[in-house]
Amino acid sequence: IFQSSNNSIDTAILLPDVTVLSTKYDRAAMTPELRHVWRILVFIVAVLGIQELQLLFLVVKWYNSNDPGSKTPEICGPAPPEVTCDPLYKYRNVDGSCNNLKHPAWGQSKTKQHRFLPPRYDDGCESPRQTGYDHLPLPSPRDVSNILFQNRNSTTTHDPKLNILHMSFGQFLDHDLVLTPVTGGLLSCCGEHIDRPECIPIHIPSQDPFFTNSCMPLSRSAWTYVEHGHNCCREQINDVTSFIDASNVYGSSEQKAKALRTFQNGTLRDRNGGLPDGGTSKCVFNDVTTDYCQDAGDVRVNVVPNLGSVHLLFLRYHNYIAGQIATLNPSWDDETLYQETRAIVTAILQHVVYKEYLPLVVGDEVMAEYGLNPSPAGYNTVYDEDINLSTRNAFAAAAFRFGHSQVTNHQKQYNKTYFEIASLNIEDTYHSPHFCVYNGGTSSEGILRWQLAEQAAKSDRVFESGVRDRLFREPDGTSLDLPAINVQRGRDHGLPPYIKWREFCGLSVNLSDHSYTEKLDLKNVYRDIRDIDLYAGAMTELPVPGGIVGPTFACLIARQFLMYKKGDRFWYENNHRHGFTEDQLTEIKKATLSSVLCQSIDVDQVSLRAFIIISDTNPTVNCSSLIHPYWTLWREKAKTS
Numbered sequence: 001i002f003q004s005s006n007n008s009i010d011t012a013i014l015l016p017d018v019t020v021l022s023t024k025y026d027r028a029a030m031t032p033e034l035r036h037v038w039r040i041l042v043f044i045v046a047v048l049g050i051q052e053l054q055l056l057f058l059v060v061k062w063y064n065s066n067d068p069g070s071k072t073p074e075i076c077g078p079a080p081p082e083v084t085c086d087p088l089y090k091y092r093n094v095d096g097s098c099n100n101l102k103h104p105a106w107g108q109s110k111t112k113q114h115r116f117l118p119p120r121y122d123d124g125c126e127s128p129r130q131t132g133y134d135h136l137p138l139p140s141p142r143d144v145s146n147i148l149f150q151n152r153n154s155t156t157t158h159d160p161k162l163n164i165l166h167m168s169f170g171q172f173l174d175h176d177l178v179l180t181p182v183t184g185g186l187l188s189c190c191g192e193h194i195d196r197p198e199c200i201p202i203h204i205p206s207q208d209p210f211f212t213n214s215c216m217p218l219s220r221s222a223w224t225y226v227e228h229g230h231n232c233c234r235e236q237i238n239d240v241t242s243f244i245d246a247s248n249v250y251g252s253s254e255q256k257a258k259a260l261r262t263f264q265n266g267t268l269r270d271r272n273g274g275l276p277d278g279g280t281s282k283c284v285f286n287d288v289t290t291d292y293c294q295d296a297g298d299v300r301v302n303v304v305p306n307l308g309s310v311h312l313l314f315l316r317y318h319n320y321i322a323g324q325i326a327t328l329n330p331s332w333d334d335e336t337l338y339q340e341t342r343a344i345v346t347a348i349l350q351h352v353v354y355k356e357y358l359p360l361v362v363g364d365e366v367m368a369e370y371g372l373n374p375s376p377a378g379y380n381t382v383y384d385e386d387i388n389l390s391t392r393n394a395f396a397a398a399a400f401r402f403g404h405s406q407v408t409n410h411q412k413q414y415n416k417t418y419f420e421i422a423s424l425n426i427e428d429t430y431h432s433p434h435f436c437v438y439n440g441g442t443s444s445e446g447i448l449r450w451q452l453a454e455q456a457a458k459s460d461r462v463f464e465s466g467v468r469d470r471l472f473r474e475p476d477g478t479s480l481d482l483p484a485i486n487v488q489r490g491r492d493h494g495l496p497p498y499i500k501w502r503e504f505c506g507l508s509v510n511l512s513d514h515s516y517t518e519k520l521d522l523k524n525v526y527r528d529i530r531d532i533d534l535y536a537g538a539m540t541e542l543p544v545p546g547g548i549v550g551p552t553f554a555c556l557i558a559r560q561f562l563m564y565k566k567g568d569r570f571w572y573e574n575n576h577r578h579g580f581t582e583d584q585l586t587e588i589k590k591a592t593l594s595s596v597l598c599q600s601i602d603v604d605q606v607s608l609r610a611f612i613i614i615s616d617t618n619p620t621v622n623c624s625s626l627i628h629p630y631w632t633l634w635r636e637k638a639k640t641s
């Protein structure tokens, strides 16, 4: 049950604490006599209100204290293995280790998620938050979704300013920052499995506007145990590196990184100009003659075409830059070309995030308040080795999921003159790479052009039916509700309720950032203001000035992105011994997502600001008239001088 979504073996090695509790102290592994005694003990302590896990904790503690060989009682499992770092190594380790030389595991893949606030599990330590202040069950997440998140109109309300690429880039970025493995397959937690401890299905009310069954399957996130006071408590895991390091392009493990490389001229593998063949990854084929599962640094690449196309964009950009640098430095070997190119692509990704993407999410005021803006020119050394930037639980399980509200019901392709050439309902594209690959790389190029030209759905409390009713629709008609899952996931992770986050952010502990209708609806769903789930409370807030999220999510997102910047030794603006020269940094800062598009895909014209809808104030321009970084500065002589 501790299986990770992509590689259970790696998880077991790096997270021995999980395996210790599951095998060493597994009831099934006990002798029949011991199991009998254990059952009686569990029964006796249950009368005293002590749970089995707490009993286990006390027994292990007692055992350790009586064991002369045990100096450090490994209550929740042994500490992770010590890592030795080479401070002279010039590049990022692919698994994120040794970025922080003082704390080598900070931000590393396959480590536990950290928290802004301690968890609020029902039993204090691991059972989901499912009861309200009055000790009665919280409302079903599908009820929450029906009342708060339903689109009651037949049409989509579009964002007046942002395009689909803004949504897609958010999803792509999120997959660089976090991947929370789950304990089992998504669709196995109803019916006979409903009571399994790893299951956390969502009850569907009888009068549901869409679903006719009563159970939506969902399994709990995988976890590790961490000592909290006198208990071993559940913490979720991050399978990928927390750094903004394009781990979704390059992978979060050596094995993955190798599989993606050609080992020639620093380039990454492709297939007919599209993403490389991923072999056995999970996906469905529409046409067995053309389709294949795409491979990338992140396993979720096949979830939906808009995402796959952004993966291709960055793969192409890598290969384009590798080509430029190789011409300038004919003596460089494959490894140097690969690592130097990876450093440039990562730097440009970071720049696009902070310069173009983030201000449109949290608004200019919050950007300035938290010091998130890149400096206009030159270095901006902000590294602080005491900041642990690991992706926070509330950021992953709630705040950065705001983007689900921007998703529209269709996936499309446009031609070079920005006319629609293909369109599919989103539910017909989930886990199906067909739309990205049927015409080689050109299919994904068409998807990218569409994303520049069409508006995203407005980021508000309304979710389109393609994600709220028809997420991951199967041939048998079963499907899921994404915002309901988000609410349930927050409970699974023991996220404290909304009001606690208002307090954490220094905001008034009431509904003052909600308009009248939203307040009424919240009161319709929740019996007590203190019960409101973080996702439900924050998604219904009015947005901050110039942004698309309310003050609570703006605060959590801003804090997390400040950590991504200050806690990264390789932050692109840092003046450090392995960093860029000041002149190179100036070139990096000339890059925009529009320039990335021009240099990677078949377009003649792009909009000046790539996340904003084409208009008189954001016209399309010829690629040849855009400013692009000047790669000559990467000629070795220039670098050493």
Ligand code: HEM
Binding pocket: 167, 168, 169, 170, 171, 174, 178, 179, 180, 181, 303, 304, 395, 396, 397, 400, 401, 402, 403, 404, 406, 407, 467, 482, 485, 486, 489
């Ligand atoms: C078509 C677009 C999208 C689809 C189909 C999609 C689907 C999903 C699904 C199924 C999950 C896992 C839910 C769970 O079991 O808890 C998820 C997680 C998540 N999504 Fe999306 N998503 C999309 C777009 C976005 C966007 C635009 C953003 C942000 C701007 C975003 C941010 C996240 C985050 C932060 C997570 C948590 C990841 C983790 O912890 O592993 N997603 N999404």
Ligand SMILES: [Ca+2]
Binding pocket: 176, 177, 240, 241, 242, 243, 244, 245, 246, 247, 248
């Ligand atoms: Ca990463």
